[in-house]
Amino acid sequence: MDLPLFGDHPNKKRREINLGGTNVTRAHSSILQDAHLRRVRREEERRRQENASRIQAWWRGTLRRSVVKQQLRELFEEDVDGINGLRCLVLIGPDKHILEKWSSTVVSNGPDSVFRAMNDPHVSVLLRRASHLLLKGVSEEPQSTSSTTYAALLEILLSRQLPPQSLTLSETRIHILSYLIARGYHALLGKAISGIPISAKLSSPTLPLLVTLLVAPFSVFTPSSIEYAQALQSITTFVLTIPLLPNRIAMPSLTYLAPRLPLHILHVINVNHIVENVTDLESRIHLLANLTAFAPARYTTFDPRAMQTYLDLTSTLLYSLPPHALDPLRQTTGRQELDWEDSDSDREPEVNVVDSFKPKVVLPQLDSKTVSRLQTLASPHHLNSLLEGTRKESFRNIRPSLYSWIVALCHVYPAQKDKILGAIVVYGGGGLVRELYRDLVRPSSLGKDRNYAALMDPQFASSWPPLLFLIELYTQALLTMGDDEFFSIGTAGAPRNPLTLDELTAFSKQLLNIAFTLYHNVDQVNMQDFVPGMFSLKWEGIRERATKCLQAIHARDSRKHFTPEDHWIVTTDEDIVPFIEAAVLEEQKLQPEGTRPLSKRQIASMAPRLGVLNNIPFAIPFDVRVTIFRHFVANDMTTGGYDRYRRRMGAPVTVRRDHISQDGFDRLRDVDLKAPIQITFIDQFGQEEAGIDGGGVFKEFLTSLCKEVFDTDRGLWLASKQNELYPNPHSYATEAHNLNWYRFIGRILGKALYEGILVDVAFAGFFLAKWLGKQSFLDDLSSLDPELYQGLIFLKHYPGDIEEMSLNFTVTEEEFGVTKTIPLMPNGEQIPVTRENRLRYIYLVSNYKLNRQIYKQSKAFFEGLSEMIESKWLRMFNQQELQILLGGVNSPIDVEDLRKHTNYGGLFGEQDPTIQIFWRVVNSFDQEQRRKLLRFATSCSRPPLLGFKELVPNFAIRDAGSDEKRLPTASTCVNLLKLPRYTNERTLREKLLQAINSNAGFDLS
Template identity: 50%
Template structure:
């Protein structure tokens, strides 16, 4: 069949009944898509061509039309047609300037607003005023901008129709009116004060306040935007001419700031640090003249606004620590080799603020006495703003901590003692703060508004105590005539003794509650977190300030008691046994080698201490003294155990051969570098070089120590001086500061530390201001009386002087005379050129006290304390105050309890408590005066004062033994072992005569 149809040799053609030969379905779809895309592209090209043609035709049309519009503007420049042309023209500065120039020359430029064409005029003017405003912002230095600004001013002052005026200005406000004015002023710059645009521009800022009533929403809206965009401009007063500045300041409605209270509080939180600084600088320029006229609500809002703005400024951001212009004296100072710097809580600014000198100077005004006095005067008329004033003051001395004392002094100088008295009686006394020891009550938002007044009072009263003498402190408890001058009132105690007692207890409760109640979650939280806006003070700061106050009041109470019994004690809320055992365990944990890697910290940083140890280090007087002494002994025993110092371990002994006639020299050479926490075995040799008989079981060391102390504390050796009360302190002379002398101080400190470590009492009294150095404290006014009473009287005279202080010719310097040579020592940099005035005399007084009591003996005290700390942990010492330290060193300066002594006496040989001689001995001693009993105790033990916790603590025990029956023989003693050798006297008269003769003869050590 193939051949029939196709012929021979031909092949049949293949047929595809599904469509085009060899084409798949996918290929068909792709071809259709490509065809459709090609048609779309063609359509787009056609549409684009049409648009380009239309644009080109429009451009050509505008080229022909705009000249015509500009021509028509000039033909009827005051008519409606000109306004229509301006509205149709794009941003044409030339035509707009031509129109505004011409309109300014018109006698009635807005007559159309009162014509039948009013609606059309209003619609066109709404468009034109926006163009005028943008023209000013775009090129404020161009001549046309001057007329643009003038016509806008005329629009709001000459229009005459309040409704239309309101309509037009509302439109401007909706289109960034003040923001554009801000741009214009910024472009003119600080150096463009002669620019002709500035007078009308300044008027545009304030014209709404003269146009609209104070209760109008536009008025408050303008005030909000003015504060946001105008008052945040850097150096705003320097940008305006004097004439314009006067008008600007008088029109600025800052006295009505209370009407935008919510806005300004939110604004303070939203601004960046730089804007806050410039806003503060501008406010402090324009606002102070209005202080006396401010209503209570405005003053309250203003103070809150200032506080919130200041709260974003880090301490010292506006006043570097290196500044020497203002020096603050504070009881928490730390000393370096030359200068004095206040201990400031470390704080880094959130953002570095770069400020020009003029802005910085204006910001400094916030802390100046004149400005603060103006605020004090204003708030005195409006009691409701007092709390906000206290918050502001806290922030001021937080931002300028180096001026804190100057700020407080200026407040006290201007307001007298009434400020503190009112602060306590009206705000703090009745507050719930400190009424309980529950930390939850302190964090209650309901009591949050009481914190600023408490903190302000705490800071001010603590500072006041630094320069308040005891006579002034206690004067408030005795009615006295009112002083004649404000300077005298400034220095008297503003609180009665009863109020001081109540306030100090309130502060103590707060401190104790926070020592127990600050957790890791609370440590970095500020009072702002507890509903006290703007107060960036942590509860740790609160605890620190409360602690400083109670320490200052307690120091006064220790010197001259005035508080009731148990006033300072916390024992009513604590189980002392539990407290002691827990504190001992915590101290033991702190002694762990791992824990010893904790870096050294300031006294303020207690973050590494447990609550109990923090209490013992900061407010130890809350714990009974005998409890603290017991804990001290336990801490020492733990340390002994740690150093393998068990009672019978002899492997760690240090043997020292001491010549009787060179005790101090040999002691310095032999024991200056040894480990004194181990046992020290003393061997005495006489002047022939022969060893004395006896084995040192502790007694010979005590005898060595007694002889050593007698020599090294001798004031004739040059290392020590004494006060009129025979209390020792390091010599202030240059000899005492030489390296060799400092080594001696270091050695004496180690020897005294050894005595405290071993519980050996030392019959030496140290000056209170020197003991304060052991505790890391500074000394001030009252301590000076014990050192130099004449200087103290002179400073008291200066403090109360009512005349011109400059007439006294005092400078911030001291004349030091030594070996016939006089040299001048500056109390501050260039102090010899800084005159003492009424304003800075308190600073001079405190610096003078600091120099005499601290700076002159700083190196000597540091060396001594370095040696003492080799044996005694400084934290252990801080469990006591100066008076208690003296007791710890030398025993209780109180009556000798014969019953206690008799109950803790050992007898040797034939003696017993029933022996007739012993019976007679106790009968005779009972007839002795306290002075004679002290002489007996000194004769037998080398120390006239009894041990702290009674004679059970005396080691070795007081002992009595017979020394024959020869009644002509005097009693003798071995003080090294507290041993009295008493012949067997047969009658009372002989025993009393011989015993008094012996104890008053001044005889020394007797080995026999």
């Protein structure tokens, strides 16, 4: 067939060409994609070939290594304990069979072959690697027979006494240990020890060898070498963190280990590195427990540098734990959760508004032996040992670390704080407090002004521990320091106030500046930040401790002034009005209706001015606080719809004159006393009495009621030697019916405070303290039981053997002719009073007499009182001020002030001749006569604390006719004096004196 000369072959498909743009683009993309796929396929093929080559090479190598290892094994078998056997062992690497045979052969043949090998400098590297294989073998199976052999050979290499013929042997040992320490020597030994159960400590042949190996580096290296420091650092990090380490080791090994732990040169370690490596909470607790087991017996061997490091390390561990973390009461079944926050053992737990949303710290469940061992940290014996070990002059520079350590211990054991500080007070006496203040606190710039930035500057972190320790120690000392000691210079042999009154004045001012700044000038969110260098202790904790000490010092100053006038005041006249306005506004916004009362801590975190008023109220002038109190009451009246001056009348309450207290109890116990109360008296004939109604005769009712319910013959109240009242501690006073009476009386007195009515009743200071949520201690006991007080003071200063007195931690009480013994603490009958714990005994006896015995009565009374007056209002005052608020100020009566705030009625006016004569006569009265006049007209002999402008209603004089033979009379419910129109001064004087001295009753005319 003829073929065409030109063109395509007839059987070939003609190529189509499309000159359109779209198809050209698609063809170009297809070409690029095909090229990419071909490249990918070529790359995959290349990788497959390379991987195949590697696998083939690996397999050839594996086969070759297997052949070589087999050859090495054969060579090893020919010279097990020789140089060739050692070389084969190292080249073969981890092989249990080879390692077992080599180690057992060398151990059975004796150490000579090993020492010969060590004498060869070319074999040092081989021995180092072989030792590492042995060490890893021990750590992996510490209970196996082979591990015993490994440990025995290591003991020969590292601990056995070397023959004296060669220095090279010692150098080789140094090289081996240096090699092992750099590769986790003590971490592997610690793993091995942890792998042996406590129950096997007597039967395990490996354990004694491991103990020997633990301390081997300390006999090889010099203390100045890097290896020595590394070894001590690693044994602290990896071995002393083993749970129950002393209990894991048999007594012979423990006796060997304890003196060879070089804790006396602990200063070569780096505390920060240890803390960074020991991160989990449980390991830190076990490190602390093991140090507690080994270190105290060595305190006398510590030089200042070692003691400094020991204190820094243990205090850092303590500060890193949350409060109560080591408390045995917390170590119950299961795992416990605690807020990571500071707390105070003297207070009931409070819910912290900020911290309640923070994550919880989960505490490990600790073994009882660990808990018991850690408890020894707070024992008087241990504290005395520590203090004795640092009393030399050469230790003076490290005492700030000692004080920080004690503060940290109190932080972790808040329930034991009194015991800890009490033991230190007994040991150190006043010298320690003086040294703290004069050497460390007084020179510090902390608290010299109220500069917030300076107070929280991290550069002052080292100044806080001594200050905190002084605060804690002096607060504890004040608990059992009598006023005679506090204010006197002391007598020979008797302890006295370690700080002079001048020093206390400066110290209290320093604390006042710190506390006021932390309450008033600081953003309260910052209170949840941790103090630099003190880990878990927050600024809030600093503030609370400073406040507690301030309150204790201020209480002494309140009883007997030693500070300058206005020492406690931190506000200026220009600040007063803004402070009052801000405090009132905070009170209005603070607590939504229906919520439970806020604690002092919560108030401080939410309302700075109220924080000051509730915690350090003495920083604000008394009259300012009274004004604020009146504002609070007025606002509460407005909120409740009660008007103080234009009052809506309440439902009438009838009270029989001869049954005032019982009728008042029956008819008012469930009445809203904030509302107006309209009292109607029923006379002995059953008739309603007529009387002047100046807002009701409630004031007259209240005066009569107080005379009855506070009568000590009724059995609810007793009077002290100063005729001051307190609840009867007898058990029958705690019966339900009598507790209801206390609750009722609290409501009635709350009504008096709410209305501003003065009540002529004086309460004992230790009972008034209950109104403020405080407890009373030794000094208050003198007014309650002078004989017991003198006995405790004698015990406190007794120089002889106290145990000869056969006292224990109990008290005896007699009721209805039956004597019973009451323990002051659990098992108090079994705990003798000694020189070391006598301050604790004094504290507990005082607490029982002043607090525990009247707890239920005081609680019931305060429940009633708090229905009328919020507790945060009362906390603005101390006991003395509270008595003034309730009964008026015991100060001279200012006649001019009374005259200025007197109203006149009837025919009288200010210029009336009888009124002019009256004021001349009253001006001539002495203070006793003036008090009788005031009592006659108002039922209270003391003037209002802010002057007679506060008397409600104002003092008034009304004419009572022209019969000059009549005596003046009074309506005390409305503070009204009814005065006949006397025409001469002599008659007025005689009649007025006769009336006020005869204590005439309420006039119904």
